[in-house]
Amino acid sequence: MSVCTSEIAVTGAEYLAAMTVRASDRRARAAFQSLAMDVAGPAATVFDFGAGPGVDARCYAEHGRRVVAYDIDPGMAAFFAEYCQDLIRDERVELHTGSYQDFLARGAFCQQRVNLVTANFAPLSLITDLRELFACFAWMTRPDGAVLASVLNPYFLGDLRYGWWWRNAYRLLRDGHYSLPGAQGNIVRRGLDDFSRQCAPHFVLQRVFAAPSAVSLSTRGYAAPTGRGLACLRLTACRFMFLLFRKPVRRSASHADGLLV
Numbered sequence: 001m002s003v004c005t006s007e008i009a010v011t012g013a014e015y016l017a018a019m020t021v022r023a024s025d026r027r028a029r030a031a032f033q034s035l036a037m038d039v040a041g042p043a044a045t046v047f048d049f050g051a052g053p054g055v056d057a058r059c060y061a062e063h064g065r066r067v068v069a070y071d072i073d074p075g076m077a078a079f080f081a082e083y084c085q086d087l088i089r090d091e092r093v094e095l096h097t098g099s100y101q102d103f104l105a106r107g108a109f110c111q112q113r114v115n116l117v118t119a120n121f122a123p124l125s126l127i128t129d130l131r132e133l134f135a136c137f138a139w140m141t142r143p144d145g146a147v148l149a150s151v152l153n154p155y156f157l158g159d160l161r162y163g164w165w166w167r168n169a170y171r172l173l174r175d176g177h178y179s180l181p182g183a184q185g186n187i188v189r190r191g192l193d194d195f196s197r198q199c200a201p202h203f204v205l206q207r208v209f210a211a212p213s214a215v216s217l218s219t220r221g222y223a224a225p226t227g228r229g230l231a232c233l234r235l236t237a238c239r240f241m242f243l244l245f246r247k248p249v250r251r252s253a254s255h256a257d258g259l260l261v
């Protein structure tokens with residue numbers, strides 16, 4: 001069974017090995033994990049979407065968080081089950097796999113609302129329609145819950161050497177996003193405004209972090225008048241960006257209450 005890292009398909013073990021080679025990937029993972037645990041708080045429940053081999057799930061559980069994880073790829077889930085078998089046995093980690101439609105329809109397999117949804121190393125960049133996914137995230141998170149996602153950065157200067165970047169630059173400006181074919185389907189690169197549109201009305205894009213430093217580019221949310229230009233400038237050095245989505249105040253509570261039985 002295989003999963004994609006970019007345009008190629010690899011097994012869970014190969015993926016894990018590949019993701020530990022580059023120092024920048026290791027730094028990005030450490031920064032994301034640390035940020036996720038800060039945002040979630042101690043003793044929180046974290047839902048890891050597109051959990052892959054279970055590296056983050058293991059880290060969160062070993063640091064006192066309860067983890068529910070989902071990955072669409074059965075091979076990746078099999079690797080996860082072995083990698084986290086002790087934590088699964090102790091009920092500190094719960095793993096789900098199955099079709100994406102089932103995931104959306106069955107409320108993400110969650111029996112209880114979670115504090116934080118995480119999606120590290122770009123699972124959201126593999127989803128064409130983020131609106132239905134954010135609706136699902138809204139259903140499964142507490143009224144003060146959040147989503148923290150690491151996504152592919154369309155503003156990364158390092159990609160300018162590729163023809164596909166130039167061929168799609170106009171589409172990014174015009175449509176706010178563009179797609180390229182990958183091993184598991186399309187890989188979507190979205191601008192910040194597109195994420196803001198896609199997460200509404202359930203969430204607002206509150207903060208943008210330049211990975212791997214995880215330094216917040218704006219303390220008032222990326223849309224602050226002086227924050228956005230600066231954010232885009234600093235983001236050009238990063239392959240990934242970390243996005244923090246929060247439920248809108250007031251509206252979130254009534255919406256989540258209305259959906260939850």
Ligand SMILES: C[S@@+](CC[C@H](N)C(=O)[O-])C[C@H]1O[C@@H](n2cnc3c(N)ncnc32)[C@H](O)[C@@H]1O
Nearest residue numbers: 003050051052071072073076100120121123126
């Ligand atoms: C690049 S890997 C990231 C894995 C892991 N989060 C990590 O930090 O290493 C992307 C993951 O997203 C999963 N994925 C892709 N489409 C998905 C979907 N529709 N629902 C859930 N997981 C999905 C893939 O199977 C893969 O494990």
